[in-house]
Amino acid sequence: xxxxxxxxxxxxxxxxxxxxxxxxxxxxxxxxxxxxxxxxxxxxxxxxxxxxxxxxxxxxxxxxxxxxxxxxxxxxxxxxxxxxxxxxxxxxxxxxxxxxxxxxxxxxxxxxxxxxxxxxxxxxxxxxxxxxxxxxxxxxxxxxxxxxxxxxxxxxxxxxxxxxxxxxxxxxxxxxxxxxxxxxxxxxxxxxxxxxxxxxxxxxx
Numbered sequence: 078x079x080x081x082x083x084x085x086x087x088x089x090x091x092x093x094x095x096x097x098x099x100x101x102x103x104x105x106x107x108x109x110x111x112x113x114x115x116x117x118x119x120x121x122x123x124x125x126x127x128x129x130x131x132x133x134x135x136x137x138x139x140x141x142x143x144x145x146x147x148x149x150x151x152x153x154x155x156x157x158x159x160x161x162x163x164x165x166x167x168x169x170x171x172x173x174x175x176x177x178x179x180x181x182x183x184x185x186x187x188x189x190x191x192x193x194x195x196x197x198x199x200x201x202x203x204x205x206x207x208x209x210x211x212x213x214x215x216x217x218x219x220x221x222x223x224x225x226x227x228x229x230x231x232x233x234x235x236x237x238x239x240x241x242x243x244x245x246x247x248x249x250x251x252x253x254x255x256x257x258x259x260x261x262x263x264x265x266x267x268x269x270x271x272x273x274x275x276x277x278x279x280x281x282x
Contacts, residue, residue, distance in 0.1 A: 093131045095121035110193030136196045146182045147204040184249040
């Protein structure tokens with residue numbers, strides 16, 4: 078690759094990132110569904126027609142944000158869980174480390190998960206469901222849960238994921254000085270769920 082081509086590629090990537098960053102800033106004020114292509118392009122310092130060099134549509138830009146956050150988190154969690162000795166509390170703290178590094182992005186997800194854009198809601202819901210499915214697979218390999226039905230395992234996985242999701246929503250909405258308290262509270266909740274799972278016996282029949 079020539080130096081000129083590399084420079085052109087770097088400029089394109091910078092503009093793409095500027096579009097994503099500008100969208101996060103604007104969406105924090107009014108929500109993604111209320112944004113126009115024109116104002117997003119302006120936030121990145123480009124004309125509206127240049128937007129299409131980076132994304133086919135606003136929906137694709139929204140999906141890119143989900144990929145940068147929730148999908149990236151899901152893939153990172155997959156790597157962490159491959160260590161069979163990893164405790165639930167460690168996984169929860171790992172999640173919050175990822176959220177802390179991309180606080181504005183996860184703030185966007187917390188707002189848009191139940192927001193006005195059906196595309197964003199659907200993309201986030203899909204990634205969360207994939208996290209649940211992968212957690213079900215992990216739980217099914219735990220010896221003490223080998224008598225659980227797939228439905229029971231899914232309920233447990235959904236409960237764990239919902240608890241952490243609620244913790245993330247709280248985390249991104251509080252001042253920095255209160256973040257650690259949110260993390261520890263979420264760890265306690267997940268730990269209690271784990272204790273309950275260890276002692277609960279599925280009904281027979």
